[in-house]
Amino acid sequence: MTSLTGAGRVVSADPADPVGGSQDRPSGRSWRRRGSRPPTVLLAVSALVTLVLLMPLVFLLVEAQGAGLSKVLSLIDRPLTGQLLWNTVRLTVVVTALCAVIGTGAAWLVERTDLPGRRFWAVLLVVPLAIPDFVISFGWASLSTDVSGFQGAVLVMTLSVYPLVYLPVAASLRNADPALEEVAMNLGLGRLRTFWRVTLRQARVAVLGGCLLVALGLLAEYGAFEILGYQTFTTEIFTEFSVSFNIPTASALSLVLIVLGLLVLAGESALRGRSRGSRVDRGAQRSTGRHHLGWWTLPALAALALLAALALGVPVGSAVYWWVTGTQHPFTGDSLADATWHTALYSGSAAALATVMALPVGVLAVRHDGRLRRLLERGNYLVLAMPGLVIALSLTYFSETYAGGVWYQTAPMLVVTYAIMFFPLALVGVRASVAQAPPGLEEVAHSLGLGRLAVLWRVTRPLVAPGLAAAFCLVFLSAVTELTATLILVPTGVQTLATQFWNYQQNLAYGQAAPFALLMIAITAVPSYVLGRFFDRLPGRAAGPQ
Numbered sequence: 001m002t003s004l005t006g007a008g009r010v011v012s013a014d015p016a017d018p019v020g021g022s023q024d025r026p027s028g029r030s031w032r033r034r035g036s037r038p039p040t041v042l043l044a045v046s047a048l049v050t051l052v053l054l055m056p057l058v059f060l061l062v063e064a065q066g067a068g069l070s071k072v073l074s075l076i077d078r079p080l081t082g083q084l085l086w087n088t089v090r091l092t093v094v095v096t097a098l099c100a101v102i103g104t105g106a107a108w109l110v111e112r113t114d115l116p117g118r119r120f121w122a123v124l125l126v127v128p129l130a131i132p133d134f135v136i137s138f139g140w141a142s143l144s145t146d147v148s149g150f151q152g153a154v155l156v157m158t159l160s161v162y163p164l165v166y167l168p169v170a171a172s173l174r175n176a177d178p179a180l181e182e183v184a185m186n187l188g189l190g191r192l193r194t195f196w197r198v199t200l201r202q203a204r205v206a207v208l209g210g211c212l213l214v215a216l217g218l219l220a221e222y223g224a225f226e227i228l229g230y231q232t233f234t235t236e237i238f239t240e241f242s243v244s245f246n247i248p249t250a251s252a253l254s255l256v257l258i259v260l261g262l263l264v265l266a267g268e269s270a271l272r273g274r275s276r277g278s279r280v281d282r283g284a285q286r287s288t289g290r291h292h293l294g295w296w297t298l299p300a301l302a303a304l305a306l307l308a309a310l311a312l313g314v315p316v317g318s319a320v321y322w323w324v325t326g327t328q329h330p331f332t333g334d335s336l337a338d339a340t341w342h343t344a345l346y347s348g349s350a351a352a353l354a355t356v357m358a359l360p361v362g363v364l365a366v367r368h369d370g371r372l373r374r375l376l377e378r379g380n381y382l383v384l385a386m387p388g389l390v391i392a393l394s395l396t397y398f399s400e401t402y403a404g405g406v407w408y409q410t411a412p413m414l415v416v417t418y419a420i421m422f423f424p425l426a427l428v429g430v431r432a433s434v435a436q437a438p439p440g441l442e443e444v445a446h447s448l449g450l451g452r453l454a455v456l457w458r459v460t461r462p463l464v465a466p467g468l469a470a471a472f473c474l475v476f477l478s479a480v481t482e483l484t485a486t487l488i489l490v491p492t493g494v495q496t497l498a499t500q501f502w503n504y505q506q507n508l509a510y511g512q513a514a515p516f517a518l519l520m521i522a523i524t525a526v527p528s529y530v531l532g533r534f535f536d537r538l539p540g541r542a543a544g545p546q
Helices: 040-067 069-076 079-112 119-123 133-141 150-159 162-173 179-187 189-204 204-220 222-228 234-243 247-272 294-325 333-367 371-385 388-402 412-423 423-436 440-446 452-480 484-489 497-506 510-535 538-543
Strands: 002-004 008-010
Touching: 002 040, 040 069, 040 247, 040 333, 040 371, 040 388, 040 412, 040 440, 069 247, 079 119, 079 150, 079 162, 079 189, 079 204, 079 234, 079 247, 119 294, 133 150, 133 222, 133 440, 133 497, 133 510, 150 204, 150 222, 162 179, 162 189, 162 204, 179 189, 179 294, 189 204, 204 234, 204 247, 222 484, 234 247, 234 388, 247 371, 247 538, 333 371, 333 412, 333 423, 333 497, 333 510, 371 423, 371 452, 388 412, 388 484, 412 423, 412 452, 412 484, 423 452, 440 452, 452 510, 484 497, 497 510
Parallel strands: none
Antiparallel strands: 002 008
């Protein structure tokens, strides 16, 4: 149960099960050493990482307390807040529902039917995730002014984030137990009732996990809604901060946004319950029979082709069109090279930092049990409820209040912000790799006389290295296309690919914006596909040695 996000991010559909192998392996608790006490150093470092991750939330609460509860409540209790709440909630509900239908339907066609060219469609349906949401919005809005407001936001965001549901559902169907469907068919259930009562129930955890990612992504999105002229909490917070410099109002709205994120997390957890989509048998996995589409083959192919054309063809075609014909100014190769260098520098530094931070937390979460371990793990989940804009604002508050503004708009603060924002992605890669590393090998090495550090270097390091590399790539790809926090914290006089694209797009210089959009797509497309294939193979591997 893994997925790949719109900014090239790969994450698990189930935050509590980033390996996604719950269908073939024993329960997650049995992977851990029951009763084993984690090393003090490991606990201390993990606690320090959790405190760093929770800093933005602490800063926001401190600022709200300083402003006074009555003032914060008066800021929240305004007609504008109610309108923002309505806009945000209705868009989240509608887009999440559409993504659930489209993603589940596409996954069923690819994984469970005799659709021609299934491997081709499996790749093509994922590629839109490599295109930033604001680039997709640019592609549509630059071609037609009718794509705007609520309808435009629903169209663009559905096309942008439906793969967040498609990928985990496809992985779930690929590894699901076929015996349940066979029994249902033998008992007389038709194809449609079997799909509704058996297949969909098996994929329920994956669908809910994908919907969770879609909803959290919508709460955090800024650039796409700004281009489409649709006002949400995120767009208003950015306006209050960057235009009005109204920090109290921005902070009060940020608290509301965090509460919405927590409600989304709680709702997904309540709907999921204790279900983990377990297989009936623990033996060798059998191949699943495919349904014959018959005369439905052509309509199914037409539907997938239309979906790919709208989600992939329009934004890429629009960028190419504007690059070739839409500018009266010469191409600025120097600015493109500078923006690429700074993007790679900041993204690479953040990816390295986030991977290092995730390593102790991943080892603690997978190899040890206990209340403190669970508390630290739950603390990390709170990052999922904090949009990047909120994290950037809170760190700005920290710099202005406690550091005299020294760190504001500096490269280190931008790197730390990226690392906090995308820490959950790094944790996915690290945990997946640690979960695949048999702890028995380390125990054998210990029994042969190797010390703790020698075991870590000679045994554990080679086993988790692929996961560390994947974690680095996940954060790097996400940071390359990050926009909102970058606009706030990017060093003065420096541009990244995202900010340079945004500046040109805001000035309606579509021809000059197009090369930056195409370069972001080129940088993220191929690695995103490679990472998607890597994570799709994890469930089977994870099941083996455990």
